[in-house]
Amino acid sequence: MEWIGAGSLLAWVWLVLGQGFFWRTDVRLPERRDPERWPSVAVVVPARDEAAVLPESLPSLLAQKYPGRAEVFLVDDGSTDGTGALARELAAGRGGLPLTVSVPGEPEAGWTGKLWAVRHGMALARERVGPEYFLLTDADIAHAPESLRELVAAARSADLDLVSQMARLRVATFWERLIVPAFVYFFGQLYPFRWVNRPRARTAAAAGGCVLLRAGAAERAGVPEAIRSAVIDDVALARAVKRGGGRVWLGLADRVDSVRPYPRAAELWRMVSRSAYAQLRHRPPLLLGTVMGLALVYLAPPVVLAAGLAGGDPVAAGLGGAAWALMCGTYLPMLRYYRRPPWTAPLLPFTALLYLLMTVDSAVQHYRGRGAAWKGRTYGAP
Incomplete structure (x- = not known):
């Protein structure tokens, strides 16, 4: 548990500092001025x-x-x-x-x-x-x-x-x-x-x-x-x-x-799953890596925290709690953008689990010949 917690915490430190500050929501239309001639x-x-x-x-x-x-x-x-x-x-x-x-x-x-x-x-x-x-x-x-x-x-x-x-x-x-x-x-x-x-x-x-x-x-x-x-x-x-x-x-x-x-x-599930496997270029190794990555980054923190508390391991509990806290902190700006209360941030691991299942379902539907289905049309891998 301690090793998993440490890996998850390191992943979150890297995401917070090294992934283009993705969690910030201040990227809006750049400064602009009216042109002399408005194009068609x-x-x-x-x-x-x-x-x-x-x-x-x-x-x-x-x-x-x-x-x-x-x-x-x-x-x-x-x-x-x-x-x-x-x-x-x-x-x-x-x-x-x-x-x-x-x-x-x-x-x-x-x-x-x-x-x-x-x-x-x-x-x-x-x-x-x-x-x-x-x-x-x-x-x-x-x-x-x-x-x-x-x-x-x-x-x-x-x-x-x-x-x-x-x-x-x-x-x-x-x-x-x-x-x-x-x-x-x-x-x-x-x-x-x-x-x-x-x-x-x-x-x-x-x-x-x-x-x-x-x-x-x-x-x-x-x-x-x-x-x-x-x-x-x-x-x-x-x-x-x-x-x-x-x-x-x-x-x-x-x-x-x-x-x-x-x-x-079900409608949100279809919206995500119809293109999730296409995002992974229909490659099983990328699917496996994505599932493992989502599990380590989003699912491990609350599991490690709970296991640490239940097993009397303060190091594991601290690592899991710190990773979960970083996760919640990065999610708060998006919640503010959507005018959602900050107390919902700790629910992100559950939401991530849903996205993990949607991604797996997207792959299953692809191999069943029903991938990327939208309004009566189905598209396979290009």
Whole structure:
């Protein structure tokens, strides 16, 4: 127990100091100023069976207060719930940004449905607008009226090719409050925002719900064609842009929110497990290493503390308690960001156990031929 506790504590000391200060939540849009000329922007929204959330998200895009030319292109990716018709109804007589609704047909072999829709929307926007920037945003994302203006101003001011904000996810139900803050916390641990934002760092990532992409950078990187089979398309997009010499920025959002509800644990479970094994590149050794790492870093501290107290081993109890305290301390900023009480921080080991089980289930579903399933489509390893 003492050795396990020592290993866990050392891991946490390294994570706190050496993992890009991933636990801090102060990476927000960089300082920005209005450009002399506002560039044209095409907002591309891939949508598949999104009628339930569209009334909350689409009006926020149409109501953007953007000084330059901007148009919205919603791509109805084979919806069966009337998504396209609802989008037209929501835009009728409303004013604001122009809306075009199009249907690309079924994706060609080798393409994911979302990226096929994005490809179609970008091509259509080039014909109609010839945009200097694309705003790629999901159908469940609601934007504050100044969101587009702030994104473009940040990109222009810092000469960025890709600006992405991690939308604030919904935390209304018990399971959302338990799992969602940890989801963003773990994402930041995998892809520390400060590392992502360094031009020469190899780390690259984006949050697919809100990505402002310079059109020229998209052409240089060959996207979306170059990433057409990517299940985790936002990270693949950022990597492609960075490999092409583009500058990437990623941070937390203040005025961009996801309106998609996850009222039950099963829905959150599917959201995580559908892509967890793809994150590990479908490799069993990486899965084994991830399980062992999660166990040592997140599960061992409370177990070692309890074992030390029960067995009269103060050294083990102290090591386990210190590791758990560091864990909780790093989680507090994310809880504050999501307006959750600090007393929930000690629950992180339990949440991590759920994520461990989701990751294992993701691998099991992959080998059963049901991996990366989303809205009636299943994608195997590329």
